[in-house]
Amino acid sequence: MKKIAIIGCGISGLYFANQLQNKQNYDYTIFEKKSAIDLNDGYGIQLSVNSIKLLNEIGFQNIAAHEISFPKKVNFFNAKTSKKICDIDISKFNNESIRYTTLKRSILIKFLLSNIPAEKIKNNIELKNLEYGEKIKLHLSNKLIEEFDYLVVSDGVFSKTKSIIFKKDTSPKFFNSVALRGNIQNMDSNDISLYLGPNFHFVIYPVNQSKEFNFISIIRKKLSKEEIINQNLFKNNELLESLTKEIFQKTSLDLNSKLKNIKFFPVYVSKKLEIFSKKKIYFVGDALFAFPPSFAQGASQSIEASKEVYEEINNNTNNYYYKRLKKIKKVNWRSKINHFSFHLSNPIAIFIRNLILKHLSKNHKFLESYLGKIYKN
Numbered sequence: 042m043k044k045i046a047i048i049g050c051g052i053s054g055l056y057f058a059n060q061l062q063n064k065q066n067y068d069y070t071i072f073e074k075k076s077a078i079d080l081n082d083g084y085g086i087q088l089s090v091n092s093i094k095l096l097n098e099i100g101f102q103n104i105a106a107h108e109i110s111f112p113k114k115v116n117f118f119n120a121k122t123s124k125k126i127c128d129i130d131i132s133k134f135n136n137e138s139i140r141y142t143t144l145k146r147s148i149l150i151k152f153l154l155s156n157i158p159a160e161k162i163k164n165n166i167e168l169k170n171l172e173y174g175e176k177i178k179l180h181l182s183n184k185l186i187e188e189f190d191y192l193v194v195s196d197g198v199f200s201k202t203k204s205i206i207f208k209k210d211t212s213p214k215f216f217n218s219v220a221l222r223g224n225i226q227n228m229d230s231n232d233i234s235l236y237l238g239p240n241f242h243f244v245i246y247p248v249n250q251s252k253e254f255n256f257i258s259i260i261r262k263k264l265s266k267e268e269i270i271n272q273n274l275f276k277n278n279e280l281l282e283s284l285t286k287e288i289f290q291k292t293s294l295d296l297n298s299k300l301k302n303i304k305f306f307p308v309y310v311s312k313k314l315e316i317f318s319k320k321k322i323y324f325v326g327d328a329l330f331a332f333p334p335s336f337a338q339g340a341s342q343s344i345e346a347s348k349e350v351y352e353e354i355n356n357n358t359n360n361y362y363y364k365r366l367k368k369i370k371k372v373n374w375r376s377k378i379n380h381f382s383f384h385l386s387n388p389i390a391i392f393i394r395n396l397i398l399k400h401l402s403k404n405h406k407f408l409e410s411y412l413g414k415i416y417k418n
């Protein structure tokens with residue numbers, strides 16, 4: 042029986058654990074830094090068909106229908122006037138059981154946890170050091186040393202484990218943007234609404250069948266080095282108020298009375314893709330590569346990567362990083378293009394962008410290439 046250590050109990054680590062669960066050849070343990078997993082988070086997540094297909098393999102299709110939503114379109118609006126620019130039919134990539142899905146992040150985590158026996162998760166533990174030989178020896182923060190055949194690193198964008206393994210600082214970079222999140226009730230549309238403004242965009246989508254919606258805005262913001270490392274800055278109510286006021290003033294949509302539970306946080310992305318050459322140690326999810334959030338692919342790619350690592354171990358192959366690198370490049374440049382074009386501020390550039398958007402949103406060849414290539418595993 043092969044022993045596998047998983048570091049980090051987020052979307053990627055849990056999906057990987059689900060693949061191993063009930064397979065007799067594997068025994069696994071998840072080490073999680075936090076004392077408990079936050080299951081009260083009401084914020085949302087979008088999952089495209091590439092990850093829904095993989096989630097269905099572990100029973101996601103049985104999730105209660107009232108807990109999820111199936112938006113069919115992405116509607117683009119001018120944030121200032123709320124005038125519609127165009128729409129993209131994302132349902133054309135669906136089939137009967139595999140549909141673009143939006144839901145609360147906590148519902149996804151609850152589902153991923155539901156198949157994992159509690160004793161498989163060791164909380165309050167992180168990696169301190171490791172030695173490789175025949176086996177991988179983990180020196181853990183509880184002072185224990187444990188041996189494994191494989192190590193899967195899934196501890197997110199600030200992966201400390203990555204810095205330990207690479208023996209250097211692998212911290213991500215600030216993306217000159219902050220994210221503002223909140224909850225909205227009772228919107229009219231059951232689709233995804235994307236509002237484009239100068240130097241910001243925001244997205245509203247349903248998270249269930251109870252008229253609850255997620256609001257997420259990405260706002261360009263330069264911060265000094267001191268501000269970035271200041272942990273208290275993002276707890277600062279004045280900064281939160283000034284950011285929300287800025288967005289409220291720049292849109293004709295009445296967010297002020299609707300938006301609840303607003304929080305904000307800095308957006309970090311990976312500096313570059315670091316490939317680890319030693320076999321039997323795999324990075325997945327944001328620990329492998331964190332994308333700009335403007336293509337809503339982070340979680341879907343995390344799930345894809347975890348599936349690929351499972352297949353790599355199970356089939357004893359050696360092409361995980363080769364395949365992943367190709368996909369990461371495709372997703373990364375699309376995320377960057379989206380971010381750039383969503384945030385244009387020059388009126389002439391905006392006019393031209395809108396014309397291009399209207400044209401491309403109805404161009405099947407373009408959509409097959411821009412979205413279809415990503416939505417296929």
Ligand SMILES: Cc1cc2nc3c(=O)[nH]c(=O)nc-3n(C[C@H](O)[C@H](O)[C@H](O)COP(=O)(O)OP(=O)(O)OC[C@H]3O[C@@H](n4cnc5c(N)ncnc54)[C@H](O)[C@@H]3O)c2cc1C
Nearest residue numbers: 049051052053074087167196197326327337338339340341
């Ligand atoms: C604003 C924003 C919006 C987004 N929206 C979407 C979206 O709509 N759709 C989408 O697909 N993606 C989205 N993403 C991206 C997505 O959330 C991430 O890509 C995804 O959560 C990554 O999963 P993960 O398992 O790699 O990491 P995480 O979910 O971050 O999990 C990491 C886990 O590791 C634990 N951990 C951390 N350090 C250690 C340690 N040293 N030792 C042990 N455990 C540790 C953490 O506590 C956590 O439980 C968004 C991201 C942002 C920033």
